[in-house]
Amino acid sequence: MPEMEDENSEHKYAELFDNLNIGVYRNTPGPDGRFLECNNKIVEIFEAGSKEEFLKHKVRELYANPAQRQQFSDKVLRFGSVKNEELELVTLKGKKFIAALTVVTKKNKDGETYFDGTIEDITERLKAEKNQAMLAAIVASSDDAIIGKTLEGIITSWNKGAENIYGYSSEEAVGCSISILAVPGHEGEMINLLNKIKGGQAVEHLEVLRVRKDGRQINVLLTISPIKDAFGNIVGYSTIAHDITEQKKREEKLLELLQAVEQSGSIVVITDTAGNIEYVNPKFTQITGYSREDAIGKNPRILKSGETPPEEYKKLWDTITSGGTWRGEFHNKRKDGGFYWESATISPARDTSNKITHFMAIKEDITAQRNLQDELNNKIHDLERFNKIAVGRELKMVDLKKRIKELEESLKEQSK
Numbered sequence: 001m002p003e004m005e006d007e008n009s010e011h012k013y014a015e016l017f018d019n020l021n022i023g024v025y026r027n028t029p030g031p032d033g034r035f036l037e038c039n040n041k042i043v044e045i046f047e048a049g050s051k052e053e054f055l056k057h058k059v060r061e062l063y064a065n066p067a068q069r070q071q072f073s074d075k076v077l078r079f080g081s082v083k084n085e086e087l088e089l090v091t092l093k094g095k096k097f098i099a100a101l102t103v104v105t106k107k108n109k110d111g112e113t114y115f116d117g118t119i120e121d122i123t124e125r126l127k128a129e130k131n132q133a134m135l136a137a138i139v140a141s142s143d144d145a146i147i148g149k150t151l152e153g154i155i156t157s158w159n160k161g162a163e164n165i166y167g168y169s170s171e172e173a174v175g176c177s178i179s180i181l182a183v184p185g186h187e188g189e190m191i192n193l194l195n196k197i198k199g200g201q202a203v204e205h206l207e208v209l210r211v212r213k214d215g216r217q218i219n220v221l222l223t224i225s226p227i228k229d230a231f232g233n234i235v236g237y238s239t240i241a242h243d244i245t246e247q248k249k250r251e252e253k254l255l256e257l258l259q260a261v262e263q264s265g266s267i268v269v270i271t272d273t274a275g276n277i278e279y280v281n282p283k284f285t286q287i288t289g290y291s292r293e294d295a296i297g298k299n300p301r302i303l304k305s306g307e308t309p310p311e312e313y314k315k316l317w318d319t320i321t322s323g324g325t326w327r328g329e330f331h332n333k334r335k336d337g338g339f340y341w342e343s344a345t346i347s348p349a350r351d352t353s354n355k356i357t358h359f360m361a362i363k364e365d366i367t368a369q370r371n372l373q374d375e376l377n378n379k380i381h382d383l384e385r386f387n388k389i390a391v392g393r394e395l396k397m398v399d400l401k402k403r404i405k406e407l408e409e410s411l412k413e414q415s416k
Helices: 002-018 040-045 051-055 067-079 123-141 160-166 187-198 245-262 282-288 310-321 367-415
Strands: 023-027 035-038 081-090 096-107 113-121 145-150 155-158 203-211 217-228 234-243 267-272 277-280 326-333 339-350 356-365
Touching (some): 040 051, 067 096, 067 113, 145 160, 187 234, 282 339, 310 326, 310 339, 339 367
Antiparallel strands (some): 145 155, 203 217, 339 356
């Protein structure tokens, strides 16, 4: 019976040895070391067809750099054991991988030395660690505030971006409630966000107000995501906050500018660099009769009356494409076929790199002024013509008077 129990125990240990999720092997030392035993995980790791196939190979054949085999063997013999040594190995199919080896020296009953060891393929783990380290570096160096929190809203991590945006150091913020950033009277907003996260919802691109350590309110754009453990349970949440305070100020200024342009008494037209209309203000529609929908995508030539010579348009285009400003007048045609006069100033618009991106025309309807000028010119012309007639008549009267006087004097002489 004891013999039967020993056999059962050996069978159980052999089964346990074979089914371990880590490679276990036994081999002899030295440059010509051979494998003596291995479990099923070793067969899997080295892509062997069977244990028998694997055990035929010498140990050095499984090193990406065979010279490392002798170095490693000598190290084990020198120290008696080596733990978690990282080496590059190669499978029987030629695939390289990084393994962690733990080896101890032992002797059999004949006093011969052998190695018992374990091998773990750590290639994916190293990749994950590298990615994690890269991610940690990105988080640490990001200009955005990246904050980790528990489900109760207690801050667990606080990067450099958060320090710069909110003014609190990591030492000051970690361990505090996220409510330190809440605008007074708006704490309920954060509670609502926490409840959404607890329910598994993510929050993307949410514009909110937050308060810095110095009391100044800032605009931030939030993205909030749940943090899950290995079992899929939500254990916290992370927030990425981008400071958009200056952007909001610029947007407000642009809105003010747009409102001014929209309400302007001047015609405003903006085109791309090819001359296609991208924007017209209401005054354009009022004067030309073309709606915004009519004009967008069209070229300003829709207003041509045919009176301006092509040479003038070429001069205009050459001026603005070279970065200059063109000023002049057009006699244009409305959508209904009527005509109007406009005084135009056309200039290029540039981006931050000084590249021309658009052209902007600011125009004034001068039809009334031109009509008055034409009428004035006509009156002056008439006056000059009438003056010439009047002067001619007056000269003729002088001649007549002179002749009459001469005749009268002649008559007096003849009467004597």
